[in-house]
Amino acid sequence: MPDQSVPVCVSFKISTSPTLSGRPVDSGQAFTSYDVDFTVKVEATNLRPDTKYFYQFADCTNPRSASPIGTTRTIANPNTPASQVNGGKPLTLAVFSCSQYQSGYFNAYGFAAHNTTADVFIHLGDYIYESLGHGESIGRQTLGRELATIHDYRQRLNQYRTDDDHEVADQAWKAGTANSNDSAVGCSFSASGACFTDRKLAAVRAYHEWMPIRQVDPGNKLRIWRNFQIGKLADLTMLDTRQYDRDVTDLYYNTGFLDTLSESKARGAVWRIVGQQIVFTQLNEGGSFDVDAWDGYRANRARILDHLYSHKISNTVVLSGDSHANWVSDLAHPNDTTTYNPQTGAGAIGVEFAGTAVTSTSAFGANIQPAAADPISRQLVAANPDLQWSEGSFRGFFTLTVDPRTLTATFYAMRNISTPNLDGFASAKFTVQNGANKLSRPVAGGAVKAGVLRSTLNSTK
Template sequence: MYLHQLFVLGLLQVLGAHATQFLDRNLAYRSPFAEHPQLSHNTQEIQNRYLTHARRQVTDASFKDDHYPTFYGGEFGNSPFIWSGGINFTHSVASGDPLDTSVLLWTRAVPISPAGTSELPDQSVPICVSYKLFTSANLSGRPIDSGTAFTSYDVDFTVKLEATSLKPDTKYFFQFSDCTNPSLVSPIGTTRTLASPNTPARSVNKGKPLSIAVFSCSQFQAGWFNAYGFAAHNTTADIFVHLGDYIYESLGNGARIGRQVLGRELATIRDYRQRLNQYRTDTSLRALIRCRYLFELRDDHEVADNSWKAGTADSNDTAAGCAFSPSGACFTDRKLAAVRAYHEWMPIRQVDLRDKLRIWRNFQIGKLLDLTMLDTRQYERDITDVYYNTVVNTIAAFNNRSLLGATQEKWLYDTLSKSKARNAVWRIIGQQIIFTQLQLRESFNLDAWDGYRANRARVLDHLYKNKISNTVILAGDSHANWVSDLAHPNDTSYNPATGAGAIGVEFAGTAVTSGSSFGSGILPADADKMSRELVGVNADLQWSEGSFRGFFLLSIDADTLNATYYGMRNISFANLEGFPTAHFVVKNGENKLSRPVAGGTVGAGVLKSSL
């Protein structure tokens, strides 16, 4: 099952000369705990043990997890060889978090069992994977970049590499292969780099509008991920942005539509890996990640429902212990496992090696826009509504409550100001939850920005006081569609009819599959009754739609931002049947939705102007 001895001797000489390069090239080993040696994979130690035939160390995690005995470190065991029995690229390929000269590439390379047996491959043997990146779709000519890396059981056989020295604003094609048998290859992936920060706005994307497809809330058991497939096959989106709830920790029953989830409520590293594994079996999701690059955010369900900096709805760290949790695990343990699995499976950069939780980051896409990605869930959010306590009702307006945490909040203001100073046309803020005030019968969603009103006011104050124009906030999480002008709630200087007095726009999208907040499975006519009340009561809200699952697409140039919403006709089986539900326009410098909003007519939902 192993390489020829001469090849192995040669490989060992290379390993000895170049230390841990084949391990360190795979970012899954180093992320997200690179500066925390007690938590991270020490690749030098792994390398030393690998070369000296050391035995595999087994260290239990703080909670039972038979799948992952080396939670605090791992090694390749006592074999000096790399696997040559064949590998399977089980979950296609993906790419993400591009810069102007580099991009992250991802795959998963699992060893194949010996022919004719059900015997598991030797888990102590590392897998060697190579990649090549080209400018031609048929992978002809010399590769622009190439490299080799190891993966192993320690990181769930995931491979996350950075392709470097690339040209800005350029499309690329890439493929992984087995080092020991180059005929074993992955599917071909498509990716691209961003325009350099100083590229004139009208030259970004070779002068064509830049299009961004925006998704959130994809619950496996609730339906098929048809929105991903529709966007991949039926739009020309350049970028895919996922605002969170990429997976759900809960179970539920999807058996009636062939979507029964595996395992249990997520608690251990094995649980989170198994769920990510199962989600990536969806054909539409695999098509999406293979043909476009992604910008990802974590919402609450990547860990657990309504999570905040010190707990979640059903598991908190307490002096009495955590046995009461349905998962049987404490919040800290769950979060540690979830974050590690997320970084293994997602082509996302680690922004700060000292800060394992940080995912807030900014991408300068020429002078056209800044794409600013926030963490309004996991980082430093103060306590949220966790169902069984009502304290948030009494503290939602407190000045010292923060959704972002002091460090991230200051970073956001600095980023917005720097974006204006560098003369970027648009500021697109990707974040997880509804920013605009939404009231229905005196009730507010305290798990959204309505539960952190002073923090919202500070964001709006920064935009108004510094005259920062062309800000567009993106939101998910609510499982319904909302489009609003941005203004201080109940501010009489804002005119809902004309949009005068607004400082920006919010586009909030429905779920890929998760049930509507208006009522799971609600029909359009019934949803529209609720939407009429919502757009009537909330001054900033200009459109509401709560029945269809789907996504929205932004098309951006130096003059105009267009937003088109799409609804899927049926998510109970795999299909590509969708239709546009509404279209909105924002013009450079106007800081509001263009009137008449949506051209005065929509394919679904209710416009304020129609009341």
């Protein structure tokens, strides 16, 4: 650990060359200190839109002490024609959620980096967990205690990087969590021994120090929701459905979200991709509903669907995480089979791709195998008209490959997360055609390598 009283000088350089050869696009020096946990962020200059770059940091006093070469990219200018985004090639997003250190190795990250052509990585939340767990048997014991202070959050973020909602705590809303609220009882008996507001401020500070994210609003550190205009190909709208104005009553919104969807249509973007934390589609789980998801905020969900239908906003794709299982659905009003046809998809207004966890335990049961998970999926698909695929055994991620005509979602399953490896496979692939507002039929081409399809369920009746 450097001397806490002395700032550290870090040099940086950015290049279009994978080996950083030739004249850098940008270079310079920056100071960091204990006040920001010796992290450093650089606002690079001279960057062109829609371009891949490589970068490296080094000790100003010892250039041989350098970081690995990293890679990043800029997105297309908002006015770039859809057919020219990403040099005319399809743009691929890799989507992750729920990475619990003590539950297993983050093999999904490595698989995506080595075995897919992903251009952008998106994490929908639960990038870290505040709990300790029991990872000793696989060499994944977390350091420290349940997170409460700035030191705790910094230590945990540091440890997660060694593997290369719970950003605050479990089932969070704006003034509390599942086990810690802003009350005398919550402060006295929460597992961390801290009031939630104190935990949240510590978590947000460490988050902005460690995460490669720009602070959207200098006057509001809590705000992470924002919109990216990727040429005329797509608008990627990232919501915060956890910490920002989320209440225990019906106050589940993000300022201007509906306007953003309308403006996206008006500017001529082909696709509207909405990245957010929790499952949007209604999931009837044997007569019970997860009120921690959008099923706890039904009026808000109805307003969004009504807006899409009434304004005829096409090509909306919702990305979701948090549930620790895979779900793929047409977007329609829940159980409205008078205007929506589950077999053909007619009447839908969009689609949802909800991905499983990178490592966190399956919602169907710890270490559940496909033979036990698939009967649960059959029941869920049968009980939910919008739901077209359910899979609850494998950990993993999914990719979205986007071009002006088609959007393709490919789900990947990791066979083993108890050791570091790249042992995975593509479990299912889904397509959406421009203007169709539904999953293409037959869904997933009529066959998947894991989980249960609605079409397969129907054929066995």
